[in-house]
Amino acid sequence: MTSNLEILVQDIKTFVREELYPLEPILLQQGYYAVEAAVYEKRERVKARGWWAPSIPRHYGGLGLNLPDFARVSEVLGLSFLGHLTFNCQAPDIGNMELLMEVASDEQKERYLMPLIRGEIRSCFSMTEPEHAGSNPLYMSATAVKDGDDYVINGHKWFTSSQEGTAFAIVMAITNPDAPKLHQRASQIIVPTDTPGFRRLRNIKIMGEAGEGYFTDAEIVYENVRVPQANLLGREGEGFALAQMRLGPGRVHHCMRWIGICERAFDLMCQRAASRELSPGKLLAEKQTIQHWIAESRAEINAARFLVMDVAHKIESGGAHAARVDISLIKFYVAGVLDRLMDRAVQVHGALGITDDTMLAFAYRRERAARIYDGPDEVHKSAVARHILKEYGVNVSI
Numbered sequence: 001m002t003s004n005l006e007i008l009v010q011d012i013k014t015f016v017r018e019e020l021y022p023l024e025p026i027l028l029q030q031g032y033y034a035v036e037a038a039v040y041e042k043r044e045r046v047k048a049r050g051w052w053a054p055s056i057p058r059h060y061g062g063l064g065l066n067l068p069d070f071a072r073v074s075e076v077l078g079l080s081f082l083g084h085l086t087f088n089c090q091a092p093d094i095g096n097m098e099l100l101m102e103v104a105s106d107e108q109k110e111r112y113l114m115p116l117i118r119g120e121i122r123s124c125f126s127m128t129e130p131e132h133a134g135s136n137p138l139y140m141s142a143t144a145v146k147d148g149d150d151y152v153i154n155g156h157k158w159f160t161s162s163q164e165g166t167a168f169a170i171v172m173a174i175t176n177p178d179a180p181k182l183h184q185r186a187s188q189i190i191v192p193t194d195t196p197g198f199r200r201l202r203n204i205k206i207m208g209e210a211g212e213g214y215f216t217d218a219e220i221v222y223e224n225v226r227v228p229q230a231n232l233l234g235r236e237g238e239g240f241a242l243a244q245m246r247l248g249p250g251r252v253h254h255c256m257r258w259i260g261i262c263e264r265a266f267d268l269m270c271q272r273a274a275s276r277e278l279s280p281g282k283l284l285a286e287k288q289t290i291q292h293w294i295a296e297s298r299a300e301i302n303a304a305r306f307l308v309m310d311v312a313h314k315i316e317s318g319g320a321h322a323a324r325v326d327i328s329l330i331k332f333y334v335a336g337v338l339d340r341l342m343d344r345a346v347q348v349h350g351a352l353g354i355t356d357d358t359m360l361a362f363a364y365r366r367e368r369a370a371r372i373y374d375g376p377d378e379v380h381k382s383a384v385a386r387h388i389l390k391e392y393g394v395n396v397s398i
C-alpha cells in the first residue's frame, strides 16, 4: 500500500517538475529578479495545497513533518534550485527558524520568527570573516559591546548567504572576550539589515557570477551597528552552542537537497547519453565509459540516500549530539557524491554542459562549495577518523 508520505513526496515531485522546471530557464538566462514574482505566486499555491514550511511544526503554521519525512521531501525539492525557496524551507532561513523556535523570546518570535515562517521576510546568518579561518570560527574579530541598553557591533563578515533582500541577520560576535573558554566568548544577536552602520560591500562573484537576491553571498561591514540588548539570542557566550544546534538537522537538509540535485543531474546525463549520436545510429550510451559512470552514479546516489536517511532517523530518535559522528560522515560523503555526479553529467554533455542552457553549469558553479561550507571535507573526515581511532587506543588532538 502507498503511504501518505509516499503520496506527498510524489505529489510534490510532480509540482516541482510541472511548476518550477519551466521557471528555471528564466532564472538561468535572466537572473533571480526575473523569476521572483513567479516564485512568490507559486508559494501561494504551495500554501493552498497545505505544503507550506514542511519542516515547521503545525502550531507555528507549517506542515509539521519530522526530520526523516522532511528529508524525503527535501530531496524532491532539491530537483529544482527553486524548490526549497518556493516551499519556505530554504537555507539559511530554515536554520534561523529552527533556532528562533528553540531560543527566541516571545517578542523576538513575534517580530522575527513569525513573519519568517509566514514567508513575508527572509533572513541570513553572518558568522564567517575573511580575516579568519572559517573552518575554526572560534577565532573571530567582530565584537558586540554593551552601551546603555544596546549592543554596538563592529565587524567584517563575508559569505553571508542570501543577504540581499533580507530583513534581518543573525550575527555572531564576541561579547565576552575574557571568558576562560574560547567557545564561550561569542553570542548570536539579531540585527535588522536596515540598521544604520549595516553595509553590504558587495555580492561576491563566485566562479564569475555575483547572482541576485536569494542567490547571493554578501560581504558586509558592521560599523557601530546599534541594536537593543533584547536582540540577544539565548544567553551571552552561548553563540557556539546555538551554532551547533542548527548544524545537525541542517546537514541532513543539505545532504538530501544535494541528493535531489544528483538525481536531476543523473536524469539529464542518462537522457543525453541516450539521445546524443556520435555518428549516425551510434549513441553515446553505447560507450563503456559512459555506462560505467551511469552505474557508479546510481550506486553512489542510492548509498548516499541510505546513509542520510539512517542519520535522519538516528537524530530523530536520539538527538543530534549522539549522531554527531554520522553527521560528519554524511556531510563529506554526500558532498563528494555530488561533486562527482556534477562532473560526470557536465562531461557527458560536452560543451553544452558548461553553458546555461541546462541547469548543470549553475549547479556546478554553486555546489562546488558543498565541500567547503558547513565544515570543509577534511575537518569532517578528521572528526570521523578521530572517533574511530579512539577505539584503537589512539587519541588524536584537534
Ligand SMILES: Cc1cc2nc3c(=O)[nH]c(=O)nc-3n(C[C@H](O)[C@H](O)[C@H](O)COP(=O)(O)OP(=O)(O)OC[C@H]3O[C@@H](n4cnc5c(N)ncnc54)[C@H](O)[C@@H]3O)c2cc1C
Binding pocket: 092, 125, 126, 127, 128, 132, 133, 134, 135, 136, 158, 159, 160, 161, 162, 217, 369, 372, 373, 374, 375, 376, 377, 378, 379, 382
Ligand atoms: C557558498 C558558501 C556559502 C556560505 N554561507 C555562509 C553563511 O551563510 N554564513 C556564514 O557565516 N558563512 C558562510 N560560508 C562560509 C563557510 O562557513 C566557510 O567558507 C567555511 O567554514 C570554510 O572556511 P574558510 O572558507 O575560511 O576556509 P579555511 O578555514 O581557510 O580552510 C581552507 C581549507 O583548508 C583546509 N582545512 C581547514 N581546516 C582543516 C583541518 N582541520 N584539517 C585539514 N584541512 C583543513 C580545507 O581544505 C579547507 O577547505 C559560506 C561559504 C560558501 C563557500
